[in-house]
Amino acid sequence: MSKSPNSGITVSTAEVDAAESVVLLREYFAEMTARYIGRQPTDSEIESSMAEDPSTDLSGDTGRFLVARVNGRPVGCVGLRHYDEHTGELTRMFVVEPSRRQGLGASLLRAAERAAVELGMGAIRLDTRGDLVEARKLYADNGYEEIEPYSDALYADHWFEKRLCGMNSSQASRKIPRTAY
Template identity: 35%
Template sequence: MSNNIVIAAAEDVRSADAEELIRELSEELAILYETTDGGAGFQPSDVEVPRSAFIIARIDGYPVGCGALRPLDEQSVEVKRMYTRKEFRRKGVAQAILAEADRLAASFGYTNIKLQTGPRQPEAAALYERVGYYRIPRFSGDWDLVLAYQKDLVPAGEEVR
């Protein structure tokens, strides 16, 4: 990898790169949480609806991470399937994905972004807090240990006051 510049952009969730990244993440989460399914209820069709997206981060064209935006309601969108390949962690990949998620969510007219992560992913939780997310009560699922977060968005074209 020459320049290590991370480019994150919306892509087809059914592309080979997307499917491979999703599979790797699901396998990693299944091991981490000692379950048979690390899919966390995500389906590719979740991001094939209006105001949704699947984001792939690339370095020199190579897919190094992903994330998805899945609508919750008119005001809220959820970040799903956040993943960075092991050898590319701590290189700004997740931040690039989240920045693109923020940009897309604002352009889609959402006022906030929500996400949930688990207690065995303290690095993820720390990252979300670092980029402006704050803890909220769990908003989906029935797992008590889930860590839920929200980030409020400035609508596209408006300035932060």
């Protein structure tokens, strides 16, 4: 488990089907759906979104699911999956509304980058929507560069990548137990 310089913030792996993970993923899908359709989604619309884009590949041998906590309370998450042999794909980046603008997004990104290096990934890619302006700023501010589309994801408008090989040892090379990032 890594402790952020921001007091009380920790980021660690979690099973994607654990109760706290499911709650965070449900909130993520509710917000993404609401922002896309311009209204609060129904429970059935949230369930449909979750079923159409499952998160099962974010654990075990195929990826990692990381949860950020403030004083033990889950407040954010990010998923990392293998895109190809040497590249990871970041997904499900989310911080609950009351906990935003406190450095949690950057803490989640750093933890995902450390996990990616540990998994042998030399780069991380991601896609995001045009309306997620704050997410695009977070990625750019943390060294992610906009690239040409690498996928035909239905809702993607922007694609980013960060090469990890240039990370120094304190950022990436230290050995971290699989269950704690």
